[in-house]
Amino acid sequence: MDILVVGGGGREHAVIKTLKKSKKCGYIWCLPGNGGIAADAECVPVKATDIDGIVAFAEEKKPNFAVVTPDDPLCMGLVDRLEELGVPCFGPRANAAIIEGSKVFSKQLMKKYGIPTAESRVFTDADEALSFLKTSEYPTVVKADGLALGKGAIIAQTYGEAEKAVRDMMVDKIFGESGSRILVEEFLTGPEVSVLSFTDGKVVVPMVSSMDHKRAKTGDEGLNTGGMGTVAPNPYYTEKIAAQCMEQIFLPTVRAMNAEGRTFRGCLYFGLMLTPKGPKVIEYNCRFGDPETQVVLPLLESDLLDVMLACRNGTLGETEVKFSAGAACCVVLASEGYPQKYKTGYEISLPETKEGENIFIAGAKREGGKLLTAGGRVLGATATAPSLREAVERAYALADRICFENAYKRADIGARALKALEA
Numbered sequence: 001m002d003i004l005v006v007g008g009g010g011r012e013h014a015v016i017k018t019l020k021k022s023k024k025c026g027y028i029w030c031l032p033g034n035g036g037i038a039a040d041a042e043c044v045p046v047k048a049t050d051i052d053g054i055v056a057f058a059e060e061k062k063p064n065f066a067v068v069t070p071d072d073p074l075c076m077g078l079v080d081r082l083e084e085l086g087v088p089c090f091g092p093r094a095n096a097a098i099i100e101g102s103k104v105f106s107k108q109l110m111k112k113y114g115i116p117t118a119e120s121r122v123f124t125d126a127d128e129a130l131s132f133l134k135t136s137e138y139p140t141v142v143k144a145d146g147l148a149l150g151k152g153a154i155i156a157q158t159y160g161e162a163e164k165a166v167r168d169m170m171v172d173k174i175f176g177e178s179g180s181r182i183l184v185e186e187f188l189t190g191p192e193v194s195v196l197s198f199t200d201g202k203v204v205v206p207m208v209s210s211m212d213h214k215r216a217k218t219g220d221e222g223l224n225t226g227g228m229g230t231v232a233p234n235p236y237y238t239e240k241i242a243a244q245c246m247e248q249i250f251l252p253t254v255r256a257m258n259a260e261g262r263t264f265r266g267c268l269y270f271g272l273m274l275t276p277k278g279p280k281v282i283e284y285n286c287r288f289g290d291p292e293t294q295v296v297l298p299l300l301e302s303d304l305l306d307v308m309l310a311c312r313n314g315t316l317g318e319t320e321v322k323f324s325a326g327a328a329c330c331v332v333l334a335s336e337g338y339p340q341k342y343k344t345g346y347e348i349s350l351p352e353t354k355e356g357e358n359i360f361i362a363g364a365k366r367e368g369g370k371l372l373t374a375g376g377r378v379l380g381a382t383a384t385a386p387s388l389r390e391a392v393e394r395a396y397a398l399a400d401r402i403c404f405e406n407a408y409k410r411a412d413i414g415a416r417a418l419k420a421l422e423a
């Protein structure tokens with residue numbers, strides 16, 4: 001089967017490397033891909049948001065299957081367009097991708113169907129939001145309704161900070177139309193867990209749980225980023241909590257989407273907080289997480305292409321989805337300065353990798369036979385091992401063998417998880 005993969009980060013590199021293990025996998029095109037992915041697929045410079053461009057490419061090449069992973073094209077209806085063309089897809093249609101595309105939609109869905117989440121209020125008027133915030137308890141959370149590159153949630157410690165967030169979003173429109181509606185949300189506490197799941201709209205099969213490290217600096221300091229590293233499984237996510245999540249969150253969400261006429265097929269990502277009052281949904285994503293995918297897929301023992309086809313065809317209940325009992329860690333090497341200003345164009349030297357090690361490239365370009373840095377997050381050094389401690393050690397040992405100027409990594413990916421395991 002010839003496959004079209006849309007996207008161009010470390011997540012897509014992990015997806016492609018895992019698809020290639022399938023006997024059914026034929027040729028792979030990646031739009032746009034990147035200089036590192038080019039070692040594993042034909043990268044074609046069509047942006048993931050260029051819906052017409054991707055559709056024209058698919059019309060010409062006639063792939064047998066397409067995998068759409070980034071949020072923007074999913075919310076823009078790329079799967080609808082490709083399916084119309086006769087290309088079966090892994091990924092939700094636009095009417096289901098809204099579960100990530102609009103936080104107001106997902107809040108209303110959770111309220112209507114009794115799915116546990118933070119209390120919240122919706123505002124379309126800045127003055128009304130501000131007068132509500134004057135009497136709120138702090139900290140509180142201000143969120144833009146729409147997609148905002150993962151930067152749309154502000155934890156405000158004071159009224160002043162909340163006021164700035166409201167003005168940024170609603171008046172100065174720093175996220176464009178995404179901020180024309182906002183949510184003011186109760187501040188929750190507890191460990192965070194990411195659970196990616198496969199669903200065909202009938203059954204939902206959670207993947208191994210994971211833990212992201214969103215802050216830029218060691219010790220959870222600095223700005224929020226797209227993610228500086230991940231581990232799997234997440235030690236806070238016990239079997240008991242998993243069973244509770246299945247009953248109170250995962251199945252109710254899939255059923256709720258069906259009841260709304262918005263059947264979700266693809267990867268449904270549950271961002272959870274394990275609060276003293278039980279697990280609650282912080283956010284839904286309509287796609288694989290980045291860099292969660294980089295630790296989850298190396299632990300998948302089943303054939304990813306078979307599983308993706310089953311999600312598309314409604315046969316997931318009859319398909320094996322098995323994960324290894326081991327652990328994985330991904331340490332992101334970023335360009336110094338990320339998520340703010342940083343320099344690129346430095347040559348990357350990659351070591352040989354051994355069994356259980358993977359280097360997933362996120363931001364690199366190929367020029368004159370050389371691989372050069374080309375983004376904030378450059379790559380993820382990933383390793384699997386029988387235990388989390390060994391996985392973390394192996395991932396750091398691999399990261400230490402990778403060289404490029406201006407490289408920055410956190411020193412404590414997995415530290416909190418290991419502490420929790422030993423507690």
Ligand code: AMP
Nearest residue numbers: 118141150152153185186187188282283
């Ligand atoms: P989101 O964009 O909704 O994924 O939020 C980004 C991050 O903000 C989450 O991963 C949490 O760490 C934090 N966050 C979001 N909502 C809340 C909340 N209600 N209470 C506490 N922290 C939150």
Ligand code: GLY
Nearest residue numbers: 212227289290291
């Ligand atoms: N790592 C979080 C996300 O992909 O949204």
